[in-house]
Amino acid sequence: MVKVVVEHIVVDLNTHAPIVILKSEEGEILPIVIGIFEAQSILRALENAVFARPLTHDLIKKVIESLGGKMVSLEIHSLLKNVYYSDIVVDINGNIKRIDCRPSDGISLALRFNAPIFVSENLLEKSENVKYYFSKPIDSKEAEEFRKTIENLDASEFWKKIKNG
Numbered sequence: 001m002v003k004v005v006v007e008h009i010v011v012d013l014n015t016h017a018p019i020v021i022l023k024s025e026e027g028e029i030l031p032i033v034i035g036i037f038e039a040q041s042i043l044r045a046l047e048n049a050v051f052a053r054p055l056t057h058d059l060i061k062k063v064i065e066s067l068g069g070k071m072v073s074l075e076i077h078s079l080l081k082n083v084y085y086s087d088i089v090v091d092i093n094g095n096i097k098r099i100d101c102r103p104s105d106g107i108s109l110a111l112r113f114n115a116p117i118f119v120s121e122n123l124l125e126k127s128e129n130v131k132y133y134f135s136k137p138i139d140s141k142e143a144e145e146f147r148k149t150i151e152n153l154d155a156s157e158f159w160k161k162i163k164n165g
Helices: 036-046 056-066 103-113 140-151 155-164
Strands: 002-011 018-024 028-033 069-080 083-092 095-101 117-119
Touching: 002 028, 002 036, 018 036, 018 103, 018 117, 036 056, 036 103, 056 069, 056 103, 069 095, 069 103, 083 103, 095 103, 103 117
Parallel strands: 069 117
Antiparallel strands: 002 018, 002 117, 018 028, 069 083, 083 095
16 A cells, blocks of 8 residues: 555546645656535535534534544545545554445545545556546646536536536
């Protein structure tokens, strides 16, 4: 397993789908297509946004902590039939549990817990081998605009746009 960080969230120019880019210290990357709500959650964690009431990933963090636990890491371990599989590794009072999760949810939680993210070496690609069909990485101003856009976006309209190209 190789430690990675969230390098960027970009938007695929063809499908308009958000993509989270994970990057290793050696420059290898793993792009994962995620949903708009997951992108919003990851962006909020990157921005350290605080809300009066806990959102879903904040609530999960509170539940884990209330049970005496902490997230140890996220491990993205395999790709089967174009679906990535991962586990959050949680320590509850010295008892280690591995819990299956979508990588996007695991990334949101890892960011909230400041837990490391690991990816199986066989899933990483040299960045020069990955063809970028999506826009350039977004800066903090664009991230804020993207967050506002997806907050106000009707999900059914978004999926219509993707289906119709």
